Amino acid sequence: MEKREEKRKSNVKRGLWKPEEDVILRRCVESHGEGNWADISRRSGLKRSGKSCRLRWKNYLRPNIKRGGMSPQEQDLIIRMHKLLGNRWSLIAGRLPGRTDNEVKNYWNTHLNKKSNSRIQNGPELVEASPDKPVMSTGVRQSHGEEVTITNWVEETNYFGYDVCMGSPLPLISHYTDNLVFDPCSAFADFFPLL
DNA sequence: AAACAACTCAACCGCTATGAC
DNA sequence: TGTCATAGCGGTTGAGTTGTT
Incomplete structure (x- = not known):
């Protein structure tokens, strides 16, 4: 079986993040701190990879993130x-x-x-x-x-x-x-x- | 109104760097 | 010194949106 296919069939969730997932991730990072994403992934109960959690936090959830058009x-x-x-x-x-x-x-x-x-x-x-x-x-x-x-x-x-x-x-x-x-x-x- | 094309951007993938052991 | 796990990076994909015919 192709490696990629194996990953897709694993029980790791992928695709767009839901608002409720964002809330859970934010709470988890705020209480345990940034850094150990594998641990945050486990603790959160979200079936997201640590990598996915890191990316979501870094790009959308962390404080002082600026959204919208570029000046x-x-x-x-x-x-x-x-x-x-x-x-x-x-x-x-x-x-x-x-x-x-x-x-x-x-x-x-x-x-x-x-x-x-x-x-x-x-x-x-x-x-x-x-x-x-x-x-x-x-x-x-x-x-x-x-x-x-x-x-x-x-x-x-x-x-x-x-x-x-x-x-x-x-x-x-x-x-x-x-x-x-x-x-x-x-x-x-x-x-x-x-x- | 429908079909298609083009565009946008969030998320994923594969790779490398780094640190712990 | 080698191996493994993890973080971080840039490239790519694909679903959703918008524009055009």
Whole structure:
């Protein structure tokens, strides 16, 4: 029997979460804490895998989660970060308070991918990151692509000089007044924490 | 109103990283 | 050092929704 078929026939529940399941999971996490998802899965009595519980909590139930449409600032930041990092959704989401990697990824695939492509077509040729050919490496997941030196990366992306995404000589630090400021210093610290 | 296509997004899958033993 | 269990990540799927003919 196929592995996948075996899983489907097991008694682990899958599919959309019901509101009552959310309530149970929330109570369980609040009383036992985040972390041991296999244990939470057992304690909750929900026939969900630990993995499924973790995902549901992380993407929908945890406090301070932000739902709804992306602001123009958020869109802009996603495009810029994607230009630098490629499909490193968790890193990108880390700079968007209240947004999850899954949400950022979905938003990119459904909305911004086209927008970004059209910008690239209309603008000058740019260095582009991709999962296959990352412009830089964070050193967090070395299995993804080859390492490049910081110097090469700065040269390739023109990181500290120009707006890489738009291909125009705009300063990277935006004028936005909220916390969605693309600050190269903090971004650099995120990417190279040991330097 | 019905049929079909296109889109959206929640959830799942497979893989890698990490930590405990 | 090797093995196992678990967490986390990115890619993919598929059900539901919306738009078009």
